[in-house]
Amino acid sequence: MKDNNTVKERVLNFFRGEKRSILLILSPSLLWYMVFLMAPLVLMVVLSFWRMEDVHLIPTFVLDNYIRFFTDPTYSRLLLKSIGMAGAVTAGCVGLGYPIAYYLSFKTRISKYTLLCLLMGPYLTSYVIQIFAWRHLILSYGGIVNTLLMNLGLIREPLTWIMNNQYVVIFILIQSWTPWIVLPMFASLEKIDKSLLEAAADLGASPMQTFLKVTLPLSMPGVLVAVLFVLIPSVGEFVTPSWVGGPGGYMYANIIQASFHRGLHWPFGSTLTIMMLIVTLGIVFVLLKKVSWEQIMESL
Amino acid sequence: MTIDVELKNVTKKFGDVIAVDNISFKVGKGDFFSLLGPSGCGKTTTLRMIAGFEKPTEGEVYIRGELMTDVPPFKRPTNLVFQNLALFPHLNVYDNIAFGLKIKKLPKDKIQRKVNEMLNLVRLSGYEKRKIKQLSGGEKQRIAIVRALVDEPTVLLLDEPLGPLDLKLREEMVVELKRIQREVGTTFIYVTHDQGEALTMSDKIAVMKDGRVLQIGTPMEIYESPKSGFIADFIGRSNLFEGGYADGIVEVDGLGKIIVEPEPQVPDKRSVLICAKPEKISIGRKLKGLDNVFDGEVKETYYQGRVTTYRVLLKNDSLVTVVALSSGVKDIFRSGEKVKVGWNKGDANIIT
Numbered sequence: 001m002k003d004n005n006t007v008k009e010r011v012l013n014f015f016r017g018e019k020r021s022i023l024l025i026l027s028p029s030l031l032w033y034m035v036f037l038m039a040p041l042v043l044m045v046v047l048s049f050w051r052m053e054d055v056h057l058i059p060t061f062v063l064d065n066y067i068r069f070f071t072d073p074t075y076s077r078l079l080l081k082s083i084g085m086a087g088a089v090t091a092g093c094v095g096l097g098y099p100i101a102y103y104l105s106f107k108t109r110i111s112k113y114t115l116l117c118l119l120m121g122p123y124l125t126s127y128v129i130q131i132f133a134w135r136h137l138i139l140s141y142g143g144i145v146n147t148l149l150m151n152l153g154l155i156r157e158p159l160t161w162i163m164n165n166q167y168v169v170i171f172i173l174i175q176s177w178t179p180w181i182v183l184p185m186f187a188s189l190e191k192i193d194k195s196l197l198e199a200a201a202d203l204g205a206s207p208m209q210t211f212l213k214v215t216l217p218l219s220m221p222g223v224l225v226a227v228l229f230v231l232i233p234s235v236g237e238f239v240t241p242s243w244v245g246g247p248g249g250y251m252y253a254n255i256i257q258a259s260f261h262r263g264l265h266w267p268f269g270s271t272l273t274i275m276m277l278i279v280t281l282g283i284v285f286v287l288l289k290k291v292s293w294e295q296i297m298e299s300l
Numbered sequence: 301m302t303i304d305v306e307l308k309n310v311t312k313k314f315g316d317v318i319a320v321d322n323i324s325f326k327v328g329k330g331d332f333f334s335l336l337g338p339s340g341c342g343k344t345t346t347l348r349m350i351a352g353f354e355k356p357t358e359g360e361v362y363i364r365g366e367l368m369t370d371v372p373p374f375k376r377p378t379n380l381v382f383q384n385l386a387l388f389p390h391l392n393v394y395d396n397i398a399f400g401l402k403i404k405k406l407p408k409d410k411i412q413r414k415v416n417e418m419l420n421l422v423r424l425s426g427y428e429k430r431k432i433k434q435l436s437g438g439e440k441q442r443i444a445i446v447r448a449l450v451d452e453p454t455v456l457l458l459d460e461p462l463g464p465l466d467l468k469l470r471e472e473m474v475v476e477l478k479r480i481q482r483e484v485g486t487t488f489i490y491v492t493h494d495q496g497e498a499l500t501m502s503d504k505i506a507v508m509k510d511g512r513v514l515q516i517g518t519p520m521e522i523y524e525s526p527k528s529g530f531i532a533d534f535i536g537r538s539n540l541f542e543g544g545y546a547d548g549i550v551e552v553d554g555l556g557k558i559i560v561e562p563e564p565q566v567p568d569k570r571s572v573l574i575c576a577k578p579e580k581i582s583i584g585r586k587l588k589g590l591d592n593v594f595d596g597e598v599k600e601t602y603y604q605g606r607v608t609t610y611r612v613l614l615k616n617d618s619l620v621t622v623v624a625l626s627s628g629v630k631d632i633f634r635s636g637e638k639v640k641v642g643w644n645k646g647d648a649n650i651i652t
Contacts, residue, residue, distance in 0.1 A: 198353055199386035201373045203400035204451065213399070217390045 048270035055264060065271035075255070075272065079279060082252035085170055086234035092174035093181050093230045094223060100178075101185035101222070102215075105192075116186065119179045127176060131243050134172055139163040139244065164246025172240055181226035188222020189215070228284060235280050252276060302329040303365070304455055304487040305350060310359035312345050312511075319345040321511035322359070327455070327489060327504075332481050334490045334498040337508035338534070343491045344383075346508070347457050350489065351380045364454055379448035380457040384464075385440055387432045393419075393443055394428035400451040418446035421480060438469050445477070449484060458490045462497065474500050495535045499523060507531050523577075525649050532575040532651060539581065539620050541574040545650070550574055554616030559591045559645045566652055576648040578623040583610060583633065583641050593642035596620065598633045608632060612641050 023030075048065055051058040069075050100119070104112045122130070138144050139162050146158035162168065192215060200210040238253035245251065256276070259269030305327040312320040320342040327333045335343040348354040350361055352373035361368045363377060379400070388396050395402075397418055401411045419425045422442035427435075435443065441461060448456055458477075462470045478501045481488050492498050498505050499519040506516045515527045523535055532538035543552035548562040550572060558574055566572060587593050596612040599619065603626065610622045610633060620641055626632070633639055 193384070193386065195382050195384055195386040196388060198373070199380070199382055199388070200399070202351060202353075202378075202380045203447070204374050204403045205399075206374055209403055213403075214388060214390075 044270045044273055047267050048274050050267040052265050052267055057266060065268045068268065069271055069275055075252075075275075078250070078255065079252045079276060081166075082235055082237075083279070083283070085166055085251065086231050086237070088170050089173040089177065089234045090227050090230045092170065093177045094185075094226055096174065097178045097182045097226065098185055098223065101182045101189055101219075104182070104186050105189035112186075116183075119182055122176070122179055127239070130176060131172065131240055135163070135243050139168065163244055165248040166241075166245065169237075169241050169245045169249040169251070172244060173234055173237060176240075177230045177234070181229050184225040184229065185219060185222040188219040188225075192218045224287060227287060231287075232280055232284065235283075236276060303327070304329045304331075304363065305333075305489065306362040306365075307346070307350075308360045308362070310346070310349060310356045310361065312342070312349060312354060313357045318511050320349070320356075323508075323511070323513045324359075325506055325513060325516055327487060329487055330485050331503045332478070332488045332490065332501050334492060334502040334505045335508055336492055336495060336498040336505050336535075338493055341508040342511040343493075343508050344459055347380070347459055347489060347491050350455070351378050351457050352376045353380075377454035378457055379451070379453040379455075380459060381444050381448050381461045383459045383461065385444040385461065387440060387444055387447070389432050391432070392428065393424075393430045393432070393435070396432065396443060397447045397450050399447065404451065414450055418450045421449075421483065422446050422476070437465050438473060441465065441473055442476070445480065449480070449486065453486065455487045455489060458488060460492055462492075462494075470497070477501060499535070507534070509534075526575060527651065529573050529575070529651060532573070536577055537621060538575045538577055540651075541576075541618070542571060543574070544569050545572045548645075550650075552616065555594065555614060555618070558648075560648060560650055561645050563650055563652070566650070570652065573651040574648050575651055576620075576643055578609070578621040579607075580647040581620065581622045581641050581643050583612065583622045583624055583639055585639060587640045587642045590642035591645040592648075593640050596639055596641050598635050598637045598639055601633060601635055603632065610639075612639060614641075 047057075049061045049063070051060055051062055051064060104115055108115060136143070140146075141158050141160070145162060146155075149155045150158065196214055196218070197210055200214045201207070205213060236253045237251055238257050241249045241251040241254055242257075245254075252272070253276075256269050256272045259265045259272060263269070303326045306325075308324050309322050310320060310324070311318065311322050323342075323346065335346055337343050345354060349356050350363075350368075352368065352371060355369070368376060388399065391399070394415055397415045398411050401414060406414075415428070416425065419427060422445065424439060424442055427439070427443075432440065432443075444461065445456075445458075462473050462477075465473060474497055477488075477490075481501075490498070490501065499522075502519055504516060505519055505522050507514045507522060509530055515522060515531055522531065526532040526535065526538070529540050532540060541550070541552045541555070541558060543550040543558065545560075545563070545566050546568045548560060550558045550560055552558055552574075560574060563572075582590060594614050596614045598610055599613050600611040602609040606626060607623050608626045610624070612620045612622060614620055622641055
């Protein structure tokens with residue numbers, strides 16, 4: 001017991017010690033972030049002010065790339081479209097995921113943790129394989145959907161509109177993100193003291209009123225986390241649109257990729273990236289400022 | 301007298317466990333009615349059946365004469381003050397109190413007036429905008445109570461709401477609760493395991509044990525004439541002696557005869573319990589003029605300020621608890637001292 005105490009004491013002293021020890025503990029992650037996040041970001045910013053001459057990068061400081069971004073409406077329109085698509089994905093995911101989280105937290109009689117594990121099942125398959133399956137096995141000209149519908153005699157010719165458009169991109173993103181964002185919403189719902197729901201019922205609230213006035217507002221932090229989880233990566237999504245999106249499903253990140261890759265214009269690619277970063281951070285900022293969730297809830 | 305709540309042969313089973321076993325009682329309008337018992341006696345389950353959160357397995361609950369079996373909690377004229385208070389953390393004090401009124405869609409100015417009235421009642425005016433987590437324990441109590449009172453329920457149900465408070469605050473809240481109840485005149489049903497709270501506040505007490513109601517009565521009846529050894533011991537830690545009764549005398553093994561008030565209904569030789577409250581037993585080096593006096597030896601002395609509690613060993617090896625007013629240093633009996641304990645026949649009662 002005494003030994004235990006001294007060990008505990010020593011550990012505590014170490015932590016109490018000085019800022020040095022805290023820095024020491026944080027240093028691996030700090031280093032990681034410096035090297036793999038901050039450094040590339042700074043590089044991007046620097047690069048965005050450079051010029052291209054044929055295939056050569058010219059280190060300088062010009063605003064050409066930004067001027068190009070703001071004068072050609074194609075780019076901002078595409079960014080807007082991507083944000084719109086990401087918004088649709090987020091709405092779909094939260095709309096489907098919230099009832100699942102609610103069911104898991106309040107209604108299930110089977111072990112909720114077993115169900116949660118099952119929910120995570122799809123992530124045992126790599127996303128590349130999933131999207132490959134969608135493109136080649138499910139939605140393609142001779143894929144499962146077309147074969148099935150033709151065999152049933154519902155269609156004569158294979159459908160081509162089921163792929164290569166923005167809606168299928170949204171659909172597949174919803175499919176892949178939904179199980180994932182159940183987690184933060186589930187965690188948030190689990191934290192709600194069940195006696196609060198009884199209290200609401202006791203004070204005359206019907207089950208629906210209880211949900212709107214107590215459950216939903218109290219689970220809002222989880223919903224917010226879920227929104228950020230889906231929205232941010234969806235705005236910058238490029239794998240899904242490039243595989244199943246076709247020209248109609250083209251998203252903003254695809255032109256970033258193209259600038260770095262085929263277009264060979266790294267400075268403009270950097271500018272595109274930074275503009276997306278700024279807009280996305282702006283959205284996150286507004287969401288975190290909460291638009292005063294409480295007020296929205298009051299108005300319901 | 302109008303009856304606000306009536307339970308008729310109510311039983312509640314959870315699986316094979318019988319939580320409440322065939323209980324019946326009536327609560328009159330405006331009464332402060334307590335369900336008192338140790339934990340696990342079924343008192344909270346009983347309360348939750350009145351509130352509508354549990355359905356009786358058998359029997360009926362009536363409120364103002366109306367059968368409540370199929371009425372969900374949100375349609376019952378009862379409000380519950382929860383054990384953990386269950387104040388809404390995302391709403392401020394005002395919105396917590398106004399919750400039920402807003403649900404009922406009362407006009408805004410009326411809500412405002414009622415909430416103000418309630419805050420005045422518990423002397424917390426000016427707290428409207430406070431967040432729940434900024435309140436102290438006692439303030440939370442008060443808000444929880446008026447939140448349940450504001451829409452004027454027929455019955456207010458309280459599930460050990462004073463449990464988490466420290467002793468001093470609890471004593472204050474007991475006085476406060478009784479005052480609130482007197483001012484609003486609502487029927488209160490109060491669940492507690494604390495006999496002091498129950499005795500202080502209640503008009504009537506139902507003592508429960510193992511899912512059954514053992515005795516219903518005023519605090520004085522429950523305290524002065526308990527109907528079973530359990531109640532006598534649970535409320536006020538009585539001294540119990542068991543023996544055969546005959547003609548005003550109880551013969552206790554190893555101790556001798558104890559004179560009691562004659563009980564004509566009790567047949568001779570019937571085994572009875574004598575219950576003597578600690579504060580009704582006298583202790584001294586010499587005792588005169590008492591009906592029953594026994595020799596004993598002080599085993600333990602607890603000086604508690606106003607009173608001193610003694611544990612005295614009698615010759616039949618039983619320990620008697622005596623509570624005496626502390627009357628000065630030289631009159632305190634020390635452990636090991638030979639003393640006499642005694643009482644008059646009228647100060648003890650018989651449990652048959």
